[in-house]
Amino acid sequence: MMHGYGKIAEIDLSSGKIDVREPDERLAYDFIGGRGWAAHLIFKHLDEIVHGTHPSNVLVVATGPLAATGFLGGCKTTFAAISPQTDLYGDSSVGGYFGYMMRKAGFDALIIRGRASEPSYLLVEDGRIEVVEAPELRKLNSKEVDEKLRGEYGRNCSIASIGIAGEKMVNYASINVDWGLKERRHSQAGRTGMGAVMGSKNLKAIVAKGSGEVEVADPERLREVNKRLIREVKSSNMYENWMKYGTNMTLEWANTVEALPTLNFQKTTFEYADEISGQAVYNSQLYVSACANCIIPCGHVVRSDEEVATVDYENLGMLGSNLGLKSLSEVAKANYLCDYYGLDTISTGSVIAFMMECFQRGLLTKDDVGFELSWGDAETVYQLIKLIAERRGFGTLMALGVKALARYVKKGSEKFAMHVKGLEISAYDHRAAPAMALSYATCDIGAHHNRSWAITYDVEAGRTSYGRDKAEKVIYLQHMRPLFDMLGVCRLYWVELGIDPNIYAEAYSAVVGKEFILEDLLACSERVWNVTRAMAVLRKGISVKDDMLPARDFEDPIPEGSTKGIKLDHENFINLLKTYYQLRGWDESGKPTKEKLISLRLEDVAEKLYG
């Protein structure tokens, strides 16, 4: 018997068939859980999947073995599928209580295929799964779906829901978890359009309700490791700042180190940064909320008109400085509306910023799109969010994302369409940060900081250096950070408070009753990275030409400040990319070699890639 793992359910929404099984040992110990399981399971179905919003797509909802064990931060769930935005493997991790409830209901993963004939939701409750038809949820937004279902299932459940943007299959539609419960952190699986995948399946929500206990091999050892973690957390010199500001303090930092995306990544500092800073959030916050099993809550909630919004650094950057919005109340309202309709705040901010720059440069006018648009125009931002979510007017085109939008506008606008492989770049200007640039270029879902937040290393090691150390650092981070999403645990304890990562290997060993050291787990994470890369090569022929950044990064120097004049150097960047491939054991085109795959026990992947 395997300790620490729950069941997997395969649900075919077209036929209504549900199969439940135990995970096998290879899945458990080679891929750990969460994102690792998702990558492995989607790889197995890769040939069947027509496109992101086709019923053949496979949506994997997977939490990890540390979730709901009582271990601190054990709350994370990954939503993964072929992304409608990139047509590559996509995933997004979410906190709140969803993974906690799913594990307590006895399930570690749901594999969802097909399409329901009517708007429906899944009920995952204490060992059973039911597909419930709910036509009354049609056209409801995420918050309303949550309220309706919570009325039925009570407070003691967690609800993952989509809004109108998901229903309309906006390429970057998000999934909301835990709306409206003050004590619970309202969170989103925002990136890569997982809300659109749910929408394409006519799946408005998943309700998870569990009252069981997760079986742990050595509870005494886990308690001891947890106690040590609590001691480390409380003695961290970052503890007080984190408790006060959470991720929002990154805004002041990014502005100071001149990496804050401003006016569609034209500038790196924002004149009104103080108005939307971590301090500004702290000064006006109503309360702070937490995910399950968390003692360092970071859900900072502020007022947004009649409603409230949970703000994070990425939202402040992409909907604030990047759009020129000058006040916290304006950013909070844009944030709230994105959540309400179910849109990713990063992609939405990038798409609107791109439009604003097109207006600035005279590439678009009111005659083209039906409205005026200028930097800092909050009222139009609110209207655009609605237009995008409902796919109305010019919003229909904006709903496709910045890459498609630039193809429509043309006139050289591709240069400042800030995306990699179709996924909009998150909130760090990287012209004076080669390691961060490499992180974005090589991220397996398109440009996203959560795989490798290497900009702190650039600040420490040199803003214009392209040494081998930078490639090594990025690879380390690309294995370390996603490992948390495999374990089902929040990475912020390690990232922000500097917790010893070895503690996570000890906790995993205690849960599953087998001995693992951190290096073993990092090897699993490397295995997963190679699976997602192999999928990109197989599906889209992804190679060195695609691991590339927007032309702005190489052509437009930073216009002011101490980093004035710096831009990415193309030749140095290509050499850094080559070093990265070499260190990874990939060939010059960026394809994992057969030997590398076999050394990672990925014979099935090697077979598919090389025959």
Ligand code: SF4
């Ligand atoms: S630190 Fe924040 S994101 Fe992480 S578990 Fe706690 S509340 Fe959730």
